[in-house]
Amino acid sequence: MKKLELLKKYFGYDSFRPLQEQVIDDVIAGKDLMVVMPTGGGKSMCFQLPSLLLDGITLVVSPLIALMKDQVDALRANGIPASYFNSSQDAKQQEEMLQELRSGDLKLIYAAPESIGLLNNHLQGIPVSLIAVDEAHCISTWGHDFRPAYTQLSYFKTSFPEANLIALTATADRATRADIKKQLGIQNAQEYVASFDRPNLTLEVRPGNNRLQQMRRFLKKNKDESGIIYCLSRKTCESIASKLTAYGFDAAAYHAGLSHEERENVQEIFIKDDLKIVCATIAFGMGIDKSNVRFVIHYNMPKNIEGYYQEIGRAGRDGLNSHALLFHSYADVIQLRKFADGSGNAEVQIAKLERMKQFAEALTCRRKMLLSYFNEYLDEDCGNCDVCLNKPDFFDATLQAQKALSAIVRTGERASLNLLIDVLRGAQNAAVMESGFQAIKTYGAGKETSWNDWQQYIVQMINQGLIEIAFHEQNHLKITPQGKEVLFDGRKVSLAVIPKPEELAAKRAQQ
Ligand code: ADP
Numbered sequence: 001m002k003k004l005e006l007l008k009k010y011f012g013y014d015s016f017r018p019l020q021e022q023v024i025d026d027v028i029a030g031k032d033l034m035v036v037m038p039t040g041g042g043k044s045m046c047f048q049l050p051s052l053l054l055d056g057i058t059l060v061v062s063p064l065i066a067l068m069k070d071q072v073d074a075l076r077a078n079g080i081p082a083s084y085f086n087s088s089q090d091a092k093q094q095e096e097m098l099q100e101l102r103s104g105d106l107k108l109i110y111a112a113p114e115s116i117g118l119l120n121n122h123l124q125g126i127p128v129s130l131i132a133v134d135e136a137h138c139i140s141t142w143g144h145d146f147r148p149a150y151t152q153l154s155y156f157k158t159s160f161p162e163a164n165l166i167a168l169t170a171t172a173d174r175a176t177r178a179d180i181k182k183q184l185g186i187q188n189a190q191e192y193v194a195s196f197d198r199p200n201l202t203l204e205v206r207p208g209n210n211r212l213q214q215m216r217r218f219l220k221k222n223k224d225e226s227g228i229i230y231c232l233s234r235k236t237c238e239s240i241a242s243k244l245t246a247y248g249f250d251a252a253a254y255h256a257g258l259s260h261e262e263r264e265n266v267q268e269i270f271i272k273d274d275l276k277i278v279c280a281t282i283a284f285g286m287g288i289d290k291s292n293v294r295f296v297i298h299y300n301m302p303k304n305i306e307g308y309y310q311e312i313g314r315a316g317r318d319g320l321n322s323h324a325l326l327f328h329s330y331a332d333v334i335q336l337r338k339f340a341d342g343s344g345n346a347e348v349q350i351a352k353l354e355r356m357k358q359f360a361e362a363l364t365c366r367r368k369m370l371l372s373y374f375n376e377y378l379d380e381d382c383g384n385c386d387v388c389l390n391k392p393d394f395f396d397a398t399l400q401a402q403k404a405l406s407a408i409v410r411t412g413e414r415a416s417l418n419l420l421i422d423v424l425r426g427a428q429n430a431a432v433m434e435s436g437f438q439a440i441k442t443y444g445a446g447k448e449t450s451w452n453d454w455q456q457y458i459v460q461m462i463n464q465g466l467i468e469i470a471f472h473e474q475n476h477l478k479i480t481p482q483g484k485e486v487l488f489d490g491r492k493v494s495l496a497v498i499p500k501p502e503e504l505a506a507k508r509a510q511q
């Protein structure tokens with residue numbers, strides 16, 4: 001049967017989503033692949049449909065044990081023989097599953113990474129055609145959700161030499177993708193990266209003072225719509241939910257401190273539209289397939305852009321206009337900074353938090369900035385974010401941009417943001433002297449611009465995709481192909497005029 005017929009027969013869909021078809025063709029052709037698609041983009045199809053066309057079994061590794069049973073039930077309901085293997089099953093259930101496996105009828109088997117060692121013994125002698133590693137960023141300490149059990153997967157390519165491997169994730173920057181491929185032993189894997197753009201989401205950032213009252217006004221305007229409010233702590237979820245309830249809104253809390261039943265219940269009534277607003281920690285939403293979420297509010301700032309993107313991505317899956325509202329507060333940044341300091345991977349976490357903060361403070365199109373984080377560059381401003389809808393004044397900053405880019409090139413792309421500004425301003429501090437960059441031609445070429453203005457300009461240039469931060473190389477600044485056009489091909493650069501503090505204060509008072 002042809003791919004499209006299978007799509008219709010087993011899944012009830014008439015056409016493929018972007019990239020699905022190419023990926024499926026390559027999977028069937030036996031290639032190793034690295035696929036990055038946003039949440040809701042349809043990653044599962046990339047291995048579920050091929051499993052029907054392959055002779056052997058498809059092994060799916062997924063960390064989401066709680067969702068495995070539902071996924072398998074859904075496949076079975078569609079007539080696809082699938083099963084799963086994880087620690088939630090008792091010995092009897094596992095034995096039943098193994099029986100099915102040996103009978104050779106199964107097409108797909110889902111397993112948690114922790115269970116792979118055990119399952120591996122039972123897979124001996126069973127032909128495995130394809131291995132799908134879902135949420136593959138979990139294997140990399142550079143990703144944002146490292147799980148030690150994933151490192152066990154590194155022997156896959158050697159244990160199952162006939163099988164090809166597809167790694168899938170919604171969040172992996174270029175360096176993380178390279179790391180995933182290396183660790184899974186698929187260095188030569190073909191990469192597919194779907195567009196991350198979600199044009200139907202209006203992006204907005206507001207200062208976090210008086211958040212509760214701001215939300216109250218927002219919710220009044222969006223009456224009867226479904227939405228999620230993300231908070232940092234369980235306590236905040238509870239208190240926001242009860243305050244909103246007191247204001248007459250239909251809200252409930254969701255966090256890991258609730259019982260399993262309570263959480264299931266909140267999730268279920270929310271999906272059924274019997275509850276409008278969920279005040280949740282980031283635990284909420286993983287794998288939830290609700291299409292009409294009209295807004296996602298970040299009451300607290302997320303710890304990085306990957307998390308932010310994933311969370312706002314739960315709004316507007318039906319393609320209708322939806323709103324992503326982020327409150328930006330320095331208290332949150334300080335709190336998050338403490339968490340990052342205490343984490344195993346502090347340097348990267350702090351750099352990612354810094355980027356999140358820059359996003360919140362940006363004076364350029366937010367969507368451009370968001371997409372540039374995923375190495376995707378928009379030519380035009382989006383017209384659907386708070387910056388685009390309330391444009392700051394711009395000036396021709398080609399000269400400043402050339403100075404900064406030239407300094408990046410002349411420092412051999414080995415300067416961090418702070419050091420680069422010091423070099424541009426001709427500072428004579430220890431960092432500059434140690435680096436030896438006082439000898440380069442652009443040293444002091446940007447004296448006339450203040451330190452803070454340089455910082456804003458460079459952040460804008462990062463947001464415009466002219467400069468990239470190499471998180472995994474001490475946050476050194478690198479020039480992108482677009483940046484090279486500015487230096488060598490006469491590309492012009494406009495940057496936003498930086499508002500004076502008193503202007504900012506006046507603007508905030510109006511909101
Ligand atoms: P992801 O894992 O990328 O977050 P899923 O695989 O869960 O996304 O797919 C999200 C939703 O899109 C599911 O409800 C799925 O059935 C649906 N879907 C997948 N492929 C298609 C398609 N070609 N046409 C329509 N819907 C699709």
Ligand code: ZN
Nearest residue numbers: 365382385388
């Ligand atoms: Zn915009």
